[in-house]
Amino acid sequence: MVSSIEIQSILEKHPGARRDSLIPILQEVQEKDGYLSREAIVRIGAHLGLPASKIFGVATFYNQFRFQPQGRFHIQVCRGTACHVKGSARVLDAIEQALEVASGQTTRDGMFSLEVVACMGACGLAPVINVNGDFFAGVAPDEVKKILDTYRRKAADEAQTN
Secondary structure, eight states: OOOHHHHHHHHHTSTTOOGGGHHHHHHHHHHHHSSOOHHHHHHHHHHHTOOHHHHHHHHHHSTTOOSSOOOSEEEEEEOSHHHHHTTHHHHHHHHHHHHTOOTTOBOTTSSEEEEEESOOSOGGGOSOEEETTEEEOSOOGGGHHHHHHHHHHHHHHHHHHO
């Protein structure tokens, strides 16, 4: 989590900031930690002289902002037109069932987080998912378990070497 000191250093880069600085500040804070904590929203609101509810309202309007930490393995499921036509809804359902989370959530163990995106620009490879930058093309629902197991093994292997 971004510490109070780190939040303060970001805010100090925006002296006398007003409402028009809100989005860049939110982006900087999220870039540091991967999400916007409640503490960060309150501190940003105090700095800008805005209620935290306004900060939260703006942040929830834009789908780029997250309010909980991402998992170690962040899964993005493309729901663009080509992926939709090729069955990405079924792939998403398979992932949600396998991980027992909905889009926008992180598994209890912090291993996986799930996000739906509008388009990944890989329409010819539909349906597509992305796990930490690794793309999987033509994914079928019955392949989801194998993909997730690959990352579980990777985490286990890394844990043994550390």
